[in-house]
Amino acid sequence: MIKKTLGAIRAHAESCYPRECCGLVIVVKGKERYVPCENAAVGDEHFLISCEAYANAEDLGQVIAVVHSHPNMPAQPSEADLVSCEASGLPWHIVRVDQIDGNPVAGEFNTIAPSGYCAPLVGRQFFHGILDCYTLIRDWYQIERGITLPDFKRSDEWWNDGQSDLYTQGFPLAGFEIRPHEQEPEQGDVILMQIRSKNSVPNHAAIYLGDGLILHHLHGRLSSRDVYGGYWQEITRAVLRYRGNDGSSENDTAVRQAGG
CATH class of the missing domain: 3.90.1720.10 (endopeptidase domain like (from Nostoc punctiforme))
Structure with missing residues (x-):
């Protein structure tokens, strides 16, 4: 990921704090670009990229990755992240955001990719619409x-x-x-x-x-x-x-x- 894209992701994550930010990385004429999306989810503990927002990004270029933030949490994937990453067939970038001296600051950055993960039938966490x-x-x-x-x-x-x-x-x-x-x-x-x-x-x-x-x-x-x-x-x-x-x-x- 180029420095400009990473900077745009971090800025977006900070601007959305304390909610999760979400967006898509696309390629337009051979150049990488970050497309911030509105978090259409209800509540502060998850994110939702609408079908319309995804389609709009596809109209601009090829979608190559999904992005979201973890406010006040490590950038390690949750079970729902792993399952959703598999379903999307795309790499997922996760950025941690914390409040430091009264200001949101993006920090740890992590990337996961589809690897065949399947949540166990017994003992999986509940995330409505993903693991329910x-x-x-x-x-x-x-x-x-x-x-x-x-x-x-x-x-x-x-x-x-x-x-x-x-x-x-x-x-x-x-x-x-x-x-x-x-x-x-x-x-x-x-x-x-x-x-x-x-x-x-x-x-x-x-x-x-x-x-x-x-x-x-x-x-x-x-x-x-x-x-x-x-x-x-x-x-x-x-x-x-x-x-x-x-x-x-x-x-x-x-x-x-x-x-x-």
């Missing part, structure tokens, strides 16, 4: 059955917006059908649950592993295996079984990273 209950189901189906489920754009707290019913609508598009509620679930079935949803719709999903166990990922917790009974059965709203998808769903998820 639906991501866990997608990864389980890819690892255990070689099936690639479509991804869906998931806005933060969609279950409280007064209208969305993402899981009820989305899982049929991914090839799942509702099973009779009285039937015992089979390994690989998806169990839809409702947890404090203002929309009164299912907003949590688990994979049934067999032998009375589920694999799931709750907001704010590590992914885990738990016994399917008691509370989990009480909040169950539907059991779905994969039957295959005769269509494809376009993945319109923006470049996103949550939790630093």
Whole structure:
């Protein structure tokens, strides 16, 4: 990376503090250039580059890297950084920013690149839209059955917006059908649950592993295996079984990273 690009990244990171900055490195007519992007995320603990901003950068030149900052944190990649870097297929540059003598100062700089990283099914951190209950189901189906489920754009707290019913609508598009509620679930079935949803719709999903166990990922917790009974059965709203998808769903998820 040339000095001019690095300087532009550091300046942008300092100007966005205490929020995370985000941007893209592009090549225009053989010259490197940094394109700062607006952080479209809600809150201060993650960043979101919108599809429109990404497309605008592509109109200018070839995108060769993703950039974001870690305010008051080391420039070491989080688990979500590693997963998102793999999904983007691009190198990621991370810059640390700290407040020193009352002023934001960019410091440590780190670069990661796609290397085949896959988050473990059990013990992964939660970052909505990147590492959440639906991501866990997608990864389980890819690892255990070689099936690639479509991804869906998931806005933060969609279950409280007064209208969305993402899981009820989305899982049929991914090839799942509702099973009779009285039937015992089979390994690989998806169990839809409702947890404090203002929309009164299912907003949590688990994979049934067999032998009375589920694999799931709750907001704010590590992914885990738990016994399917008691509370989990009480909040169950539907059991779905994969039957295959005769269509494809376009993945319109923006470049996103949550939790630093």
